[in-house]
């Protein structure tokens with residue numbers, strides 16, 4: 001995983017509430033192997049009107065935010081299913097950070113595993129960002145993970161992120177590497193547990 | 206030792222190591238994989254690694270399996286199903302593939318087979334893994350990277366969740382089910398009230414539920430944002446599990462029951478939050494919007510966004526009404542439906558099918574509909590009881606086991622603009638198909654909607670049936 005320290009890029013003022021994972025990526029695209037890239041599926045159905053044309057009123061379709069690496073949403077971003085593909089679409093479309101007042105639980109942990117920062121920003125600050133002229137014009141804003149701040153022009157906005165996720169993102173750590181350093185503890189646990197909870201092993205069926 | 210909740214007891218029994226930030230490395234007792242786990246298997250392959258404990262991993266085909274004889278399997282779905290079987294075979298994992306006698310939706314098949322047991326820590330790359338909490342398991346959904354991690358290490362990193370106890374006291378009225386209880390709780394508390402928390406459901410109304418009912422209740426836990434929901438195991442649980450194929454048998458089972466009895470929350474254990482609900486207040490409930498919290502009692506009116514003070518919420522309601530094609534203030538029972546779907550990991554167990562059949566017996570459905578049993582086992586049982594004949598006589602389609610129209614990955618979709626009375630768990634925009642309109646409700650209520658052609662209170666039909 002690549003370490004994430006600061007991001008300086010334009011932000012997409014999506015501004016929607018309860019963007020669930022079915023909207024982030026409709027289920028029918030999830031058979032695609034990851035190697036083919038998921039960026040094109042991002043908010044696929046939401047972005048289009050009944051005739052299939054891209055809706056001009058949606059920020060993700062606005063060319064000003066074409067190079068955005070930061071997504072700004074409202075409450076409960078990424079709620080719904082556990083599909084990690086909801087993060088693949090963002091990551092493959094170039095996003096490295098989502099700003100929202102709250103996130104779906106599994107979505108945020110999936111995000112971190114893919115090097116995408118789920119930054120919790122106060123609801124009032126989100127409203128300010130969504131109305132900020134620099135953001136709206138597609139100007140660059142700066143997210144500093146170590147300092148936990150977002151700079152827009154000369155404003156500085158704080159954000160929250162779980163301490164362990166912050167560390168993991170800053171260092172670009174991978175869970176599996178970390179876990180493998182506990183191999184002895186795992187083996188000892190398994191042996192002890194087998195004696196203590198014999199019923200936990202499934203019968204041959 | 207200080208008094209502990211069931212949540213803490215199971216957690217403590219699974220801690221292998223604690224990281225400096227407090228996160229714990231936990232042992233995983235069961236890992237369920239399905240077609241969607243292909244990303245996880247691909248990551249394992251990429252690392253050149255293997256599956257650490259194939260004996261604790263079980264595969265079942267559910268999301269892509271065809272469930273309607275009338276619809277041909279498309280090659281992409283067939284590839285997804287084949288891929289699961291191949292991935293499992295490559296790593297020595299037991300797999301209940303398409304056509305297997307034990308195949309079914311993971312959250313229906315595993316409890317039925319005795320793979321789900323009290324006190325186990327279970328994971329699956331699917332958010333409705335919370336379902337298994339019904340038997341007293343600590344069960345939660347994980348993402349693809351975590352699937353890969355569990356495959357390779359049989360462990361998972363987790364932060365200790367906050368604990369909520371929801372106590373529902375009293376007796377549910379006739380025609381009121383676990384689904385109504387679950388929808389009523391979410392309607393009352395909102396989809397975010399339990400974000401990241403673990404819920405214990407307690408109280409006489411919860412203990413009064415069958416295991417099937419508890420599975421429905423715990424299934425919907427995830428819609429409250431919680432990581433998991435569970436019910437302490439009791440005599441109902443033990444009676445359900447005795448003799449199930451993968452559960453311990455004979456003296457081993459009795460020994461296990463002794464351990465399982467110790468899991469219940471201690472008398473003075475503290476929760477981070479306590480919520481009390483009166484069972485008498487729960488009536489048949491349906492959703493009117495595009496989030497499970499947008500639900501109301503069937504006897505009520507479609508709510509008016511003008512009545513909410515929070516402008517964001519009012520906007521969300523307006524948006525929901527426009528998507529759903531509804532008018533504020535209209536009676537919910539005036540909502541006409543175009544089709545019904547009875548199935549999914551929420552409500553496709555034998556008891557659910559019996560509930561629906563009881564309403565449909567001797568009646569005709571005014572709209573087309575599909576009944577999909579949750580597993581091959583449920584299908585066999587339902588056919589042995591003659592339930593399939595009741596559905597067919599009512600004019601509904603009797604399908605095969607799988608996720609089916611809950612998510613439409615296998616091609617069983619609700620058409621654009623069509624309105625479906627559905628026993629599933631998500632009424633998100635486009636969930637059952639592009640521009641499809643979903644109303645969530647219990648199997649009995651879906652059956653009643655089929656008979657009347659509009660949403661209605663199943664208790665009316667029950668009264669009619671008696672007279």
Ligand code: SF4
Pocket residue numbers: 267268310312331333549550551607608609611612629630
């Ligand atoms: S039935 Fe629906 S909710 Fe359940 S696992 Fe399948 S797709 Fe998910």
